[in-house]
Amino acid sequence: MLPLRMLGLLMLCSFLLCDADSTCPTERNPLVLDPPEIIEEYGNSVLVNCSTTFEKHDGMYWRAGNQSFDTEKNESVVSKLVELLDWNLKFECKVKLNDSLECSEELKVTVYKNPEVLLFVKHMDAAAEETQYDLQCDISNVAPVQKLSVRWYKNNKTIRNDSFKSTTETPENKSSVLVVNISRIENVAHLRCEAQLDFGPDGPQLPVISQTLNISSYYAPEFNTKNETDEIVVYKGENITLTCEAEGNPAPVIHWSGDGLNIPEDSNNLTITRINASSNYTCTASNYLGNITKQIRVHVIQMSTEALIATPTPNAPTTRAERCPLTLTPSEIVVRFGDPVSINCRTSVTDAAGIGWEATVGGTGFQLKSTNLTWEVEKLEEWDFDASCYITLKNGTQFWLRPNITLYQTPDTVSVSALDHGLMLEDTQTQLKCNIHNVAPVQKLEVKWYRDNKTVSTQIFNDFKVTPVNVSSTMTFTPLRGHNGSIFRCKAELHLGPKGPEVLPTVTSAPYTAVVYYKPLIKGCPSSYTTAEHKFSLDMLHCETDGNPPSMVQWYYKGELVNSSKHLTRNDSGTYTAVAENVFGRSNASVYITVEYKPSFTCNDSYVLEVNEKLQTCEPEGLPPPTLIWFKEGKMMASPLHWTKHDSGEYLLKADNTHGTAEHKLYVNVLYAPEFKEENKTKVVILSENATLDCSAEGNPLPEVQWKYTAAVNVIKSTVGRQKIITVTGATSTNAGVYICVATNKFGNVTRSVTLVIQGKTNQIRSVVIWGLLVILAILIIFILHFFIRCIRCWFGVFAAGSSVAAGVVFDPLGGLYTAPPLL
Ligand SMILES: *[C@@H]1O[C@H](CO)[C@@H](O)[C@H](O)[C@H]1NC(C)=O
Ligand SMILES: *[C@@H]1O[C@H](CO)[C@@H](O)[C@H](O)[C@H]1NC(C)=O
Ligand SMILES: *[C@@H]1O[C@H](CO)[C@@H](O)[C@H](O)[C@H]1NC(C)=O
Ligand SMILES: *[C@@H]1O[C@H](CO)[C@@H](O)[C@H](O)[C@H]1NC(C)=O
Ligand SMILES: *[C@@H]1O[C@H](CO)[C@@H](O)[C@H](O)[C@H]1NC(C)=O
Ligand SMILES: *[C@@H]1O[C@H](CO)[C@@H](O)[C@H](O)[C@H]1NC(C)=O
Ligand SMILES: *[C@@H]1O[C@H](CO)[C@@H](O)[C@H](O)[C@H]1NC(C)=O
Numbered sequence: 171m172l173p174l175r176m177l178g179l180l181m182l183c184s185f186l187l188c189d190a191d192s193t194c195p196t197e198r199n200p201l202v203l204d205p206p207e208i209i210e211e212y213g214n215s216v217l218v219n220c221s222t223t224f225e226k227h228d229g230m231y232w233r234a235g236n237q238s239f240d241t242e243k244n245e246s247v248v249s250k251l252v253e254l255l256d257w258n259l260k261f262e263c264k265v266k267l268n269d270s271l272e273c274s275e276e277l278k279v280t281v282y283k284n285p286e287v288l289l290f291v292k293h294m295d296a297a298a299e300e301t302q303y304d305l306q307c308d309i310s311n312v313a314p315v316q317k318l319s320v321r322w323y324k325n326n327k328t329i330r331n332d333s334f335k336s337t338t339e340t341p342e343n344k345s346s347v348l349v350v351n352i353s354r355i356e357n358v359a360h361l362r363c364e365a366q367l368d369f370g371p372d373g374p375q376l377p378v379i380s381q382t383l384n385i386s387s388y389y390a391p392e393f394n395t396k397n398e399t400d401e402i403v404v405y406k407g408e409n410i411t412l413t414c415e416a417e418g419n420p421a422p423v424i425h426w427s428g429d430g431l432n433i434p435e436d437s438n439n440l441t442i443t444r445i446n447a448s449s450n451y452t453c454t455a456s457n458y459l460g461n462i463t464k465q466i467r468v469h470v471i472q473m474s475t476e477a478l479i480a481t482p483t484p485n486a487p488t489t490r491a492e493r494c495p496l497t498l499t500p501s502e503i504v505v506r507f508g509d510p511v512s513i514n515c516r517t518s519v520t521d522a523a524g525i526g527w528e529a530t531v532g533g534t535g536f537q538l539k540s541t542n543l544t545w546e547v548e549k550l551e552e553w554d555f556d557a558s559c560y561i562t563l564k565n566g567t568q569f570w571l572r573p574n575i576t577l578y579q580t581p582d583t584v585s586v587s588a589l590d591h592g593l594m595l596e597d598t599q600t601q602l603k604c605n606i607h608n609v610a611p612v613q614k615l616e617v618k619w620y621r622d623n624k625t626v627s628t629q630i631f632n633d634f635k636v637t638p639v640n641v642s643s644t645m646t647f648t649p650l651r652g653h654n655g656s657i658f659r660c661k662a663e664l665h666l667g668p669k670g671p672e673v674l675p676t677v678t679s680a681p682y683t684a685v686v687y688y689k690p691l692i693k694g695c696p697s698s699y700t701t702a703e704h705k706f707s708l709d710m711l712h713c714e715t716d717g718n719p720p721s722m723v724q725w726y727y728k729g730e731l732v733n734s735s736k737h738l739t740r741n742d743s744g745t746y747t748a749v750a751e752n753v754f755g756r757s758n759a760s761v762y763i764t765v766e767y768k769p770s771f772t773c774n775d776s777y778v779l780e781v782n783e784k785l786q787t788c789e790p791e792g793l794p795p796p797t798l799i800w801f802k803e804g805k806m807m808a809s810p811l812h813w814t815k816h817d818s819g820e821y822l823l824k825a826d827n828t829h830g831t832a833e834h835k836l837y838v839n840v841l842y843a844p845e846f847k848e849e850n851k852t853k854v855v856i857l858s859e860n861a862t863l864d865c866s867a868e869g870n871p872l873p874e875v876q877w878k879y880t881a882a883v884n885v886i887k888s889t890v891g892r893q894k895i896i897t898v899t900g901a902t903s904t905n906a907g908v909y910i911c912v913a914t915n916k917f918g919n920v921t922r923s924v925t926l927v928i929q930g931k932t933n934q935i936r937s938v939v940i941w942g943l944l945v946i947l948a949i950l951i952i953f954i955l956h957f958f959i960r961c962i963r964c965w966f967g968v969f970a971a972g973s974s975v976a977a978g979v980v981f982d983p984l985g986g987l988y989t990a991p992p993l994l
């Protein structure tokens with residue numbers, strides 16, 4: 171055995187002396203550092219121990235960069251406080267083995283600097299649906315950059331992870347930019363960035379987290395309702411609240427104005443108390459991204475409207491025509507105001523002294539010796555004119571004749587106006603007025619009213635007036651809802667008779683469009699509707715409303731307002747009420763909605779039944795009620811109403827309706843009382859033989875089988891499978907008796923008996939003897955009979971043939987040849 175020291179020397183030899191290159195051994199580290207590696211933040215210091223595994227050395231020391239520290243000769247450990255004040259200083263522990271060989275171990279040093287992180291919005295761009303943000307995360311004063319990862323979080327979820335390439339070990343500044351869109355649906359998102367130096371799982375975990383920015387989507391105001399104009403009808407004296415609900419980010423500022431004047435109100439609601447006149451209100455919602463306005467027209471109506479019917483008063487026209495020897499051509503004329511007129515006056519009398527025209531305009535004076543004179547006016551522009559032709563006879567008699575001149579003027583304007591701001595309510599009498607300015611003569615005027623090009627009324631005027639007048643015609647009528655949008659016109663016609671112009675002088679008003687307000691009616695709603703589940707919402711029903719102002723249908727179910735866009739499910743069948751309402755009233759319609767759905771089973775997977783018991787319902791649900799088919803072992807079958815003991819097993823139920831199919835597997839276990847397969851019986855066993863009695867029974871649950879018998883040492887019970895067996899070994903007379911097998915389950919018990927009979931061995935022998943004797947007896951009887959018959963023949967032969975006996979041969983009358991028996 172080699173001494174230990176020797177072994178040490180040998181090892182030393184193998185490591186040091188025998189090394190051909192005389193370098194430090196590589197198999198075993200001659201120096202051990204504790205800790206072997208340091209990862210520390212710049213400025214910190216760590217104590218590192220360096221120990222050698224060599225028993226002998228010429229000195230140990232630390233070296234940092236170019237500087238060596240104190241050498242220890244007699245210690246096997248040197249310590250060093252490593253101060254991390256340099257980014258790439260090299261630390262080594264060295265051991266001197268002899269003059270020419272030195273081993274060293276470098277300390278792995280990672281100096282880092284945790285950064286400062288600053289997150290800010292660099293740029294923001296608000297568009298209609300999205301706001302795009304450019305976010306910048308500045309990571310300053312970080313080293314080493316190649317270990318840096320910058321993670322972006324949106325609502326606590328990582329959305330990006332940035333890393334950086336670099337070779338420097340000294341601190342640097344980095345930044346990461348994230349472009350993110352915040353949609354209007356998202357509204358607000360929480361963003362942050364995190365900078366972390368990643369030194370692996372064992373390294374320090376020191377993430378630097380930025381503050382969280384809550385950025386939101388910005389958009390210009392929008393109204394919640396689409397229509398830009400609202401029409402509101404209220405009764406005079408009511409209080410109303412106008413609403414103007416706009417969304418926007420930043421929240422919009424609301425301004426109100428009424429008939430062009432600003433109203434000091436900046437909330438969504440404007441309340442007007444005791445309104446007394448129709449007005450137009452405007453609300454403006456604005457933020458720095460834009461503004462929108464909405465018009466609200468408020469019509470104020472009065473409940474009582476008084477009829478205002480103009481009744482032209484009759485005034486008979488005065489006419490004067492004298493029979494005289496004068497002829498006017500034409501005698502009757504219709505002239506438009508301002509048109510030229512000329513009338514000739516002639517007489518046929520011979521004794522006329524002269525003729526003349528006396529007129530307020532264009533008078534001729536008396537013309538001596540003339541019998542023919544014309545009155546001419548270039549422009550008849552006088553309403554109160556008068557013109558007469560006269561003659562003076564030589565005897566001094568005068569005759570006067572005035573021509574029948576009708577001066578007319580078509581109206582300057584004809585216009586239709588309405589009472590009450592033109593507000594027409596269904597079934598409420600209202601009036602339209604036709605204003606006719608400057609028409610003459612009023613007695614020739616006929617005013618016709620038209621609704622949608624059909625004449626609805628005509629009015630004439632009984633006033634008599636030569637000069638132009640302003641008149642009006644009032645049409646009273648009761649608007650119906652169908653009149654909404656109807657166009658009314660009035661036409662002023664001058665009926666000037668046969669002498670008048672061929673074309674009637676006519677002026678027609680501009681069209682007046684009636685706006686009739688009426689309560690909504692619901693149209694087109696079916697009284698019942700059948701649909702499939704999840705496919706139908708109430709707003710798919712064609713229930714339209716006809717009302718003015720228009721209103722939407724709202725749906726109620728059991729008195730509660732329901733969301734009409736929600737899809738109905740199987741539990742939603744029932745009567746729904748559509749309600750439409752405006753300021754003039756409401757109406758409703760009921761629809762019975764049947765929501766059908768495909769079949770499904772809710773019953774159990776297995777059932778336990780007793781024989782003849784009925785199955786608890788396993789009826790499928792579904793609408794329309796599904797048809798149900800039973801399958802057993804793949805075969806279609808009638809649904810079992812009464813369950814027999816053979817019906818246990820797995821069933822497949824298939825339910826089917828127009829909306830689909832459902833399957834259900836069902837295990838049915840039919841329970842029944844025990845039953846034996848074998849009947850009672852008697853079993854005979856020979857004494858000292860072995861006997862086996864077995865008993866098994868059917869039943870569900872499997873019955874418990876028990877034998878009942880008189881116990882004996884040679885009777886053993888055993889169980890083989892479901893059979894209960896009794897073995898009698900070497901039966902004795904005491905084993906004889908009745909053995910009862912009882913099968914029991916919770917539905918009852920049945921018994922079966924086996925009577926065991928033991929037969930002695932002696933009996934057997936006796937019967938064998940008896941049988942033997944009987945056989946012998948039978949043989950004897952046959953022998954005797956045989957002998958007896960022979961003797962009889964023998965005797966017959968002696969008495970019948972005599973001598974032939976001597977020959978010893980006897981002819982047998984029965985045909986047999988008998989040899990003479992030997993003498994007895
Ligand atoms: C120092 O040790 C090396 C290797 O063990 C050997 O090669 C060298 O000769 C030794 N030098 C001295 C001076 O002992
Ligand atoms: C994100 O996480 C922080 C802390 O884990 C928690 O306080 C904050 O509520 C979370 N924010 C969201 C939007 O989940
Ligand atoms: C943000 O939205 C703009 C315009 O809608 C689109 O061009 C851009 O690609 C989106 N940016 C991101 C990061 O989804
Ligand atoms: C309208 O408002 C005024 C003042 O608030 C109140 O006195 C009045 O009773 C209200 N009228 C109606 C019809 O509500
Ligand atoms: C209507 O109301 C306004 C202000 O409320 C008031 O100045 C005006 O006199 C009222 N007009 C009538 C006819 O009552
Ligand atoms: C003028 O003529 C019209 C139409 O023919 C007639 O109705 C009227 O009575 C006449 N007037 C006189 C004064 O004759
Ligand atoms: C008819 O009305 C117009 C305008 O209102 C007026 O200028 C004119 O004087 C009126 N004419 C008569 C005859 O009243």
Ligand SMILES: *[C@@H]1O[C@H](CO)[C@@H](O)[C@H](O)[C@H]1NC(C)=O
Binds near residue numbers: 859860899900
């Ligand atoms: C009766 O059973 C016993 C024990 O099992 C056996 O040793 C014997 O031989 C059997 N006797 C007959 C006659 O089978």
